Amino acid sequence: MNEFYALWQLTRRNLKIFLKDKANVFFSLLAPLIVLALYALFLGRIQSDGLLSALEEMGIGGAEGEIRAFCDSWMLAGAMSCACITVPLCACGIMIQDKARGISADLAVSPVARWVTPCSYFLSVVTAGLLIGAIVLAVCFVWLAASGSWFLSAADVFGCIGALVLSVLSSATLLVFLVGFFRSQGAFTALNVIFGTLVGFLIGAYMPITYFPKGVQTFTLFIPGSYTAGLMRNFMMGGALDEIARNVSEPFARSLATEFSLTFDLFGLELGVPAMFGALAVSAVLFAGLNLLVAALGRKRRER
C-alpha cells in the first residue's frame, strides 16, 4: 500500500481531531490571550507610562505615538511567540489521547509502516502550529495597522513569517520528543499547565527578561522559545524602535533594544537575528535527531 497516502490520511485525521475540539484550540491560545488581557488591563499602561516618564526626565516629550507603537509591538511579539509554543503543545495532545484510548494499538496492527504514525503526529503538530500561528500573526498585523502602530517593512513581514515557520518546527520537534515519554492524560495536562504558566515569563512576554536575575536570564538562553521571542521582537518592534531613534532619541532607542532583549548576551557573545535563526534551526535538527534515535531504540526494543 502507498505509505504516503496512509500518512496523509493519518495527518488529516489528527488535524481534524485537534481543530474540531474548540476547547483545545482555545486553551492552545490561552497563554497569548493572557498576554493580551494583561497588556490591555495594566501592563501596557505601566510600560508606556514608565517609558514616557523616563523620556520626560530626559526632557523629551511628545513621543506618545512612538512609545505606544513600541509597547504594542512588544506585547504582540510576546503573544505571537507564546502561540508558537502553546499551539504545537496542545496539538501534541492527540498522541496521548491515542495512547490512553488504545487507538495506538489499532494503528499498530494496521498494515502501515511503523514510521507512518509518529510521522503523522509530527506533521499534524507542525500544520496545526502553522495554521493557527498564521492566523494569530494576521491578527497581530491587523492590530498594529488598526492602532496606528504599523512600522513594519516588507522584510519585517517576511521575517515574521520565517520566524513563525522555524519556531513551529523547532517547538514541534522538541514537544513531540517530550510528549513521547508521557503515557497518561493527567501527566500531559500537568505539562500543559506548567508550560502555559511559565512560557510567558521565560520568553519575556509578560515582562522583559532583563528584569529577571542574571541566572534566570542565562537559563532562558537555553530555551528555544526565547529565540522565537527574540526574532519576533526584532521584526515587530524594529520599525517602531527606528522611529524612536529617528524622532525621539537614538541613545534611548539603543537602551530600549537592550532592555527589551532585541539581542541576547550569551556569555559575552552578542546574538543577533542570524544567530537566533541559527539557534532555532539547531534546536529543530537536534530534537529531530533525538526523535529518530528514540524511534530506532524503540524498534530495537520491540525486536528483542
Add this chain to the structure above:
Amino acid sequence: MEKIMAPFADFGEEVVRAENLRKTFTLSRKQQRLDKTGQTHKIAVAGLSFSAYRGEIYGLLGPNGAGKTTTLRILSTLIRPDAGDAFVCGHSVSREAQKVRDQIGFMTSELKLEGFFTPAYLFDFFGALHGVEKETLAKRRKELFERFGIDRFAEVRIKDLSTGMLQKVSLVISIVHDPAVVIFDEPTNGLDVLTAKVVTDFLLELKAMGKSILLSTHIFSLVEKLCDRVGIIIDGRMAADGTLESVCAGSTLEDKFFEIYHAVKGETI
C-alpha cells in the same frame, strides 16, 4: 499439562499456530509494589502452543494474569515473543509482521471513536489505512453497514449514537479490510448485557461469514456460548486444549476448569 487431543475433522485448515511461545516482562518498581513481589521479571507466557482452524471460534480461557492478553498481543504483532514463534495464515509474527497485519483484525471491547466523526468517515479512514481500494471500500461499507443495521446511522455523528450502535460501528471498523482472522481480547469485558449481546451476536455473524475468531476471556458462559474449541491457560502454560466436549468430558466447563486449576496449581479456590 492435560493434553486433550481431538479429531478436528469439522474444522478446515490451520490459520493460527502458536509454537512454544515465551514472553517475560521486566517489572518496574511500581509494578513490583502493586504485585507485592520482589521479583524483577514476570513470565507472562511460558512455552504456549496451540492451533486455531478456519471458520472456528477458538477461546483462550484463564484467570487474570494467565497470559491470555499477552498471547493475543503477540499474535497481533503488537509485541514480539522472547522465544518460539506464531504463524497467522502461514506468516510468522516475528519475521513477517506486516503480512500478518494484513490478515488480522484486532479488537477490544473499548470504544475508541471520536465523537464528532461519523461511522462512514471512520470506516473509510481505517479502510484507507489498510490499503483497501476505494471501490472495494464503498462496496464493503454498504454490505457491512446493511448487515449490521448501521446504514441509517452512517452519517450520524458518533456522539449521537446509542452504546449498542457505537459498539457495532467499532466492531465493523475492525473488519474493514476483510481479515481472515479476527482476534478479540476480552470481548464483553465491562459491557452491559445489551451491548454484550451485540458483541456476541456479531461474533457469531462473523463466524457465519467464514471468519476464524480467536478470543480471550475469563467468562465460562461466553466460551460455552461461542467457542468451538477452547484452550485453558494457567500461569502462561496451556493446561488443556480441545473441543468444548472433549475438554469438559461430561462436566460443566466451570467444574472442569477448577479441576484443572487444582491439578496445575495444587490449590483449591
